[in-house]
Amino acid sequence: MAKKPEHANEQWTKSQEEELEKLVKKNTPTGLIANGLGRSKAAVQSKASDMGVSLKPTNQSPDKRRKKK
Secondary structure, three states, X not given: OOOXXXXXXXXXXXXXHHHHHHHHHOOOOHHHHHHHHOOXXXXXXXXXXXXXXXXXXXXXXXXXXXXXX
């Protein structure tokens, strides 16, 4: 059975919310954010959505988004 994250079922603190925003601005992958905050990926995704923060990477090259012929 999988181990529960350290802060599972706990309220988010202001410092955790600030850390989430800081890590998102650095384009940190969701899994690493979750691990660092002791939360599940789903919890991080949910909280980011509640805060209006996008977890999508902002540094993608336009060439990688084009469809190949």
